[in-house]
Amino acid sequence: MKCTTETRVGNVLAGWNHLSVVGPVNIKNASGARVQLDTGEWYDDYIMGWGSCLLGHDSVIIKDSITSSLSQGFLQQYETDKHRLLSEKFCAAVPCAEKLRLVNSGLEATMYATRIARAVTGKRIILKFEGHFHGLNDSLTWNVDSSPRSGQILASSELERLSGTVGIPDEYGTLTVPIPWNDSQAVQRAFERYKEDIAGIILEPVALNIGCIRPDEGFLQELRALTSQHGALLIFDEVLTGFRANLGGAQKDYGVVPDIAAYGKAFGCGMPIAGIAGKAEYMDIIAPRGPVQVSGTNTGRYLSVSAALAVIEHLADGNVFRYIATLESQLKKGLRDIFDKHGIPCYLDSYGGRIGVHIGAYERPRTMREIENSYPVEFAKKLFNILSREYNLYGFLMPLSYCPEPVTLSAAHTPKMIEDACDRLDSALKRLKFHEK
Template identity: 80%
Template sequence: MGWGSCLLGHDSPVIKNSILKALERGFLQQYETDEHRLLSERFCAVVPCAEKLRLVNSGLEATMYATRIARAVTGRRIIIKFEGHFHGLNDSLTWNVDSSPRSGALLAGRELERLSGTVGIPDEFGNLTVSVSWNDLEALDNAFEKYKDDVAGVILEPVALNIGCIRPDEGFLQNVRALTSRKGALLIFDEVLTGFRANIGGAQKDFGVVPDIAAFGKAFGCGMPIAGIAGKAEYMDVIAPRGPVQVSGTNTGRYLSVSAALAAIEHLQDGTVHRHIAALESRLKAGLRDVFDKHHIPCHIDGYGGRIGVHIGTSERPRTMREIEHFYPIDFAQKLFALLSREYNLYGFLMPLSYCPEPVTLSASHTTEMLADACERLDSALKRVQYHAK
């Protein structure tokens, strides 16, 4: 499912027809077309924070530029992020992505020891990124106090889909919004995974919290490569040519991708697709609970926008990545995943990462019959794999 990109399926007529129509006019126009203008107008009409939109190629670029904007607007250096939240593999944000399994230490004030998510990033980049645990408002407040007037922004996934599916605590996003406003830092929502999946306005619409800037990708293009940075005009206007911040690229706003994204946003407008996916999500969560209960396997299941986190090993809602790493039975999960993939043709189903589950991803092309069949295969596979806790 393209890590959440294929909201309409792998071969949606909506996307295919938009591309074929666009090909009649060529596949790369270096400057904006009517479709670019229409896409921006449609986008800004439905996304709460979006007074202006700037197109880029990927979620990585969108989050990278969003932090650049925050630094330019505030004149500060530090970006605060949350452990386990993944914002693309750019040098300044690939920190504490999977730090818990590597025993990253808790420092004074509940700040996390800086651990890079890949080799090849100089430690100096870590000096500009501060990581704290998800849902830990005290740690966030402490970080603001420690770094005082040098915090440019806070970036987060409004629903932590990169560690399964962990929602914010009640009132957490509202408190983060209030704290960033009080401290003069920008609040950045990474909606690359949440955007357009549950509703056309993004998670910010669901939770009623409007960030200063938001990054979108994946389901924005429904399989075509496109992403965007959206935000309040006063912040977006620092981007050239109005302002001094450079955001550009040869393939930025490629015509084929713009045509597909415009077709997708118009198709999603009436809510039919989102209602269908919500019904599928509810059906699959219930089916998975029944199967795991039948086999007496503790499991917490939650979902957002048709992406379902299956947290094997606990019946309680985890709040942080460290809690997940503590109970998640990686050996069992790997054996189950291998069996499902190789012998039951459930590819990517209940995929374990090294420290947490990858969400099961639904699309508008799935049916209730497919979900029932998947649960039957899972039931059969669990008869052959002995569950053991971590």
């Protein structure tokens, strides 16, 4: 069957690549922080592999590591000195990491992290937070977008279970308890209600999947204390925060050490690699030392490990993080000035070069429901459409169904690109009348 324009609507590698409003985009080339469409036009990229391409689309650091590996059985996935070195450097940088096990994706890392928690504690239930996304595995894809679908807060302070996709039996929801982000009382009530059956809490330490919402002051410390008190494991999903602001991740920034942490995205800076790290007493339950199976044919492929090792060595001096932080400050100031100029309420926050632009918010939103109540989706869609189709900005200020996707910066962006993006936004807003939700 010949593929026509109409049938190409599903022509994407991942569902999210079918961008809101503009649909799928066919890329001909990519260089640095820019992508070339099949029309020949170059666009400045503010998605950057959904946050994974920290060093750009064609980093010479990664390219050189791949080139040097091509003569060494580059498809093998057996243990080598590079595997050992990567583990040693990773564990030296990440506070919770006494041991590291490689996996293929963030989805696998979070899935295995909860399996470890259940095996270690002998308990069943995992607490998670509304809007936090931990990959599309069956046990954690609950209440990732429940506010727009009128999920109810129950008398117990937990949320009505709503699966994030069709195809997950309701029975899985009985083992996952979703609660509002930044709600200490809801966490305490969950421990009271489920008493001795909570195996762990999993969370994004900075909630980037709902547009970058930081934890309230002291909130992570409360989670640490509660899990320790009740014999549950504290699991940080650092797939988005890990290696974005520093090598130690959000746990280093906030001074809260989890029991287990999951990594992906910037770990390999675009190469397919992820990992589970944690305290030795918990990691030793993984086979072959223990009974928990964590394995995969593609785990720890030599090319990916070589690239990840080159990346962690390149990032060690902190220069990349400092450069991205400078760009982040420049863009936040530019956005702040432009939205103020046009009289549009907007709250900005950021972490590791990923900036949440909460149009319509007069103050910091603390929960997913507060975002959903203030974010003007229809206005955001119109603005995104103009920026995408007429100003050659790829993914800049992209709206999701209920919140903004963070603008993503990389080491390949330049101050001139930031200046240009702000100028184009200013021009677009002159053509579009703001209306609140």
